[in-house]
């Protein structure tokens with residue numbers, strides 16, 4: 129006998145890459161009885177209806193959440209508070225409200241105060257995505273074997289946390305929990321600052337007078353192109369992340385700059401051993417990431433055709 | 443009738459990723475009559491013999507270059523001078539000496555003075571590679587549709603430059619020429635500084651007290667893992683690059699840091715528009731790189747299984 133879905137009625141607000149992937153994955157995983165969707169972008173709403181990935185495309189956020197057992201806000205972080213203000217009063221008794229924001233502290237601050245006492249607010253963040261946006265970029269397998277982090281706010285929510293965990297596991301994710309503060313520090317180093325320096329180096333390259341943009345593009349395979357993928361991510365989403373995880377980002381950025389200055393000094397003074405030692409240490413981390421299945425072992429991310437087997441050589 | 447190979451006898455010194463790929467590609471492309479190989483690492487020499495990618499595995503660099511029409515030094519940049527000192531006196535009349543170093547100014551300085559008047563020295567740099575090293579990492583298709591840059595030193599070498607161009611084109615590369623100084627500046631921005639900041643962020647992450655290494659690895663799919671690929675590149679090769687392209691690297695690094703400080707300030711003061719504007723500008727560069735075939739258009743470098751077609755959805 130099939131287990132009952134953890135949530136009967138699920139509402140998704142914001143049907144971009146993440147929201148539309150949840151709609152697809154929740155249906156594929158059988159973890160939602162029915163799905164109501166709302167996006168403020170009319171073109172997105174029309175597209176979601178055409179794709180058929182939701183049972184209902186609602187005319188307003190308030191309509192979408194009516195009667196919902198689980199509501200997931202999948203908009204950029206900067207508008208989560210406004211969305212919560214609109215839907216908070218409409219949440220049914222016992223509803224679970226969640227989100228997918230890449231920042232948790234600011235989302236908790238902005239959404240938390242609009243959540244009525246009769247509903248549970250459990251923030252979440254799936255560690256999965258691509259550089260693309262919108263409902264056509266989403267796919268049902270996005271969360272497969274990836275992590276989803278829950279940052280529960282109150283010990284009283286335990287049963288609801290378990291239901292939300294089953295929901296994410298049903299979409300293929302592995303679930304972890306941590307505090308809001310720790311989340312924001314961890315993602316400042318593994319995600320936010322890496323994106324910032326990628327955006328920054330691409331900007332620096334674009335602004336040089338002595339190297340043309342066409343040279344930068346032509347020779348990008350020597351390292352630069354890797355950064356451009358990340359620096360092609362959605363500008364609204366990333367503006368909101370930096371504005372809303374300011375303290376942790378500035379802290380990690382301070383560390384990064386300090387370390388970079390030490391490297392700069394080593395280059396200036398010809399300290400080869402200091403460079404060699406760092407460059408050897410960093411290899412071990414790559415090895416662990418590949419061993420733990422968090423990246424492909426193929427050289428160059430497998431972008432290039434694999435080398436032919438030695439048998440093909442004489 | 444098949445065109446004659448541009449060079450009859452080719453010698454390769456250093457049979458790592460690049461040297462072994464040249465051996466394979468030159469044979470596959472029919473641009474070398476015969477290939478002699480020398481590597482100072484005994485294990486590499488044995489492996490090259492077993493792979494059968496050279497006609498002769500020589501016991502010394504001097505032996506390898508004897509009678510060679512083209513000699514390509516494929517060692518790390520830091521030892522190019524010592525190799526040139528050894529082989530310079532053995533170069534035959536009319537021989538072409540070349541290299542593949544990622545830095546050109548220092549290589550010209552170190553190798554140039556050992557080249558006899560009866561030989562032509564034409565520095566080169568193929569824009570192709572992976573994060574792996576050694577003869578087993580090489581493959582014949584490495585240079586296919588990639589750029590190879592020649593930095594000729596004297597107008598008198600024109601005929602030899604043409605032969606070397608045919609050699610690289612025969613291995614599938616597109617050939618460009620530029621000055622030594624311009625090369626070193628271009629590659630500081632498209633390759634050297636990107637590698638430096640990748641090494642640096644991985645080092646910063648490893649040294650944090652409040653975020654564990656296992657968390658960094660676990661959640662690396664959110665951006666960080668991209669940097670670890672580059673930061674897994676060979677420590678000797680990269681130490682040599684930074685020590686030997688010091689001035690250009692420090693200049694570009696100065697720009698990078700200045701720009702990063704402006705971003706830091708925008709985050710501190712909540713200047714969302716400045717962030718949004720930069721993040722929008724950088725997308726255009728990514729688009730051009732993909733359009734010009736310098737990177738895959740697949741989201742996430744195609745690492746993840748492609749989304750199923752919409753037809754699969756109801």
Ligand SMILES: NC(=O)c1ccc[n+]([C@@H]2O[C@H](COP(=O)([O-])OP(=O)(O)OC[C@H]3O[C@@H](n4cnc5c(N)ncnc54)[C@H](OP(=O)(O)O)[C@@H]3O)[C@@H](O)[C@H]2O)c1
Pocket residue numbers: 141142143144145146147166167168169172189202203204205207210211228229230231253254255256257258259260261262263362365369
């Ligand atoms: N992309 C990733 O890799 C990733 C990974 C993990 C978590 N996240 C988080 O997931 C969230 C969404 O990211 P995404 O990549 O899915 O973004 P996206 O593809 O840009 O989609 C966001 C959608 O939300 C809509 N929206 C904006 N304001 C709204 C409102 N007030 N009411 C209803 N809909 C609204 C947007 O419409 P408009 O175009 O009109 O604004 C857009 O259709 C962000 O908080 C991000 O931090 C993203």
Ligand SMILES: NC(=O)c1ccc[n+]([C@@H]2O[C@H](COP(=O)([O-])OP(=O)(O)OC[C@H]3O[C@@H](n4cnc5c(N)ncnc54)[C@H](OP(=O)(O)O)[C@@H]3O)[C@@H](O)[C@H]2O)c1
Pocket residue numbers: 455456457458459460461480481482483486503516517518519521524525542543544545567568569570571572573574575576577676679683
């Ligand atoms: N890898 C890339 O992506 C890439 C791309 C373009 C250009 N390049 C340039 O290509 C060159 C080689 O890089 P690679 O990746 O092929 O390196 P690699 O895989 O590490 O191979 C270098 C080989 O040269 C040998 N060697 C060192 N000193 C020698 C000497 N004095 N005589 C003979 N052999 C010697 C090394 O042996 P030991 O192990 O004993 O030192 C090693 O087997 C570097 O100058 C690099 O800047 C690399």
